[in-house]
Amino acid sequence: MSEKRGSNKYEEDKMELRRGPWTLEEDTLLIHYIACHGEGRWNLLAKCSGLKRTGKSCRLRWLNYLKPDIKRGNLSxxxxxxxxxxxxxxxxxxxxxxxxxxxxxxxxxxxxxxxxxxxxxxxxxxxxxxxxxxxxxxxxxxxxxxxxxxxxxxxxxxxxxxxxxxxxxxxxITPHRPPRQFSNNPAMHYYYPPFESCSSYEPPGSENHSPTTSSASMALPQFSSGPPDNYSGVSFNPFMSSGHSADGTYGLDAMDLDPVSATQLGFSVFDYTTANNNNCVDNIGDGLWNMDDPLWYVRKLNEWGGGV
DNA sequence: AAAAGTAGCAACCGCGATCGG
DNA sequence: GCCGATCGCGGTTGCTACTTT
Missing domain, CATH: 1.10.10 (Arc Repressor Mutant, subunit A)
Known part of the structure; x- marks a missing residue:
């Protein structure tokens, strides 16, 4: 009998527990309690503070949101x-x-x-x-x-x-040679997706691209085959560009290659126009690679000697 | 303008590790 | 050494705001 009553009481206690987003009052209560008693003993805190939350929930709220030294905003x-x-x-x-x-x-x-x-x-x-x-x-x-x-x-x-x-x-972070042998590794075939979503995608190795759209305003240098002579970590830096995020944030949209550096890296007109057509990867515009061929890196590694 | 889709993030959950009696 | 309580971590979910259609 008493056991049953106890069980009901337990259920009631459980029912009383709040879940979901924290209210301002709850936050205030938690901050005040921790200011007086310090962190830790979260279950005790949950019981004594008057919060109808689990200790776990209190801990999470404090560590992830309320703690004074929490930094908010975009990651630098x-x-x-x-x-x-x-x-x-x-x-x-x-x-x-x-x-x-x-x-x-x-x-x-x-x-x-x-x-x-x-x-x-x-x-x-x-x-x-x-x-x-x-x-x-x-x-x-x-x-x-x-x-x-x-x-x-x-x-x-x-x-x-x-x-x-x-x-x-x-x-x-940059090795003196490309980091990995891709070309002779059968397992890598797994990483050559078909890209059905890309209407004009051509598989690695087919170099005779014809632009699907014109980009007359872009005076693009010719595709230059082979690795740069001075390919080494610092002196050859294929990754630098002057691209900037439009909104000044530090999101991934700042990562797009600009056309010049892209072509210096061995992009064809096809590569640029196709990718810039937003058909290939996505049309969100904040992709790391959405202005270029996602498989470019693998292709270049293969072209640059295959064996690393 | 409204519906549908998507992104970002706060919060929850389960599990293993650790602690203390 | 055992056992329950607590803590911390990583994975997942669900809500809200924003964007696209």
Missing amino acids: PEEQFLILELHSKWGNRWSRIAQHLPGRTDNEIKNYWRTRVQKQARQLKIDANSAMFRDAIRYRWMPRLLEKMGSSQSMPSLIDSNTTTMAGMMAQ
Whole structure:
């Protein structure tokens, strides 16, 4: 009997627990309680503070939102760079990564990765965990962030002191040769998606493109085959461009290649016009690669000697 | 102008690790 | 060493605002 009553009481307690978005009153209560008693003992806190929340929920709210040193707003290029760099080292160890970004929470970093980074992989139909995608991040995206960091005069304060020069950072992330042997690896065929969504896509190796749309206003240099003579980490920097985000934010839309650097890298008119036609990858306009051929990187690696 | 689709993010959930009795 | 309570992490969900059709 009493057991049954106890059980009902438990159910009632459970029913009373609030869920969903926090109200201003709840936030105030939590802040006040922590100001008086400090963090930790979350279940006790939940009971004693008068909040009808679980300790877990209180902890989450505090750590991810209310804590005074939480930084809000867009991630800076250097923060983005660090996330990419650390994720390449540690994978989805969000809390560990967050420890290196003061004021940023693991949740925020996780969300960044899922909404921005993984989105790119989805759009390119590449497995976000694949070596190809990781290399693309490392050798295309990160150098672009470095450039932004330089141009915005916000030289990285979060990055190790031994990498605080642009050359040093480029040397760290850019190898003297392309990083990986793609061409002879059968497994890589998996990473050559058909791109049905791309009306004018031609498979790697077919070089005789004919533009599907004209881009007369663009005076594009001819496609130059073969790797640049001075391909090495710092002196050859295929990733630099002067592209800027239209809205001044630090989103991925700042990552597009400009036409000149794109063609210097070996883009054909086809590549540029097709991709710029927004038929190929997406029409969102904020893609990392949506102005170029997503498979460019793989193609160039193969062209530049196949064997690395 | 309205409906549908999408992106971003706060919050929840499950599970394993750790702590303390 | 065992066991329950608590904590922390990573994955997932759901809501809201914004964009596109």
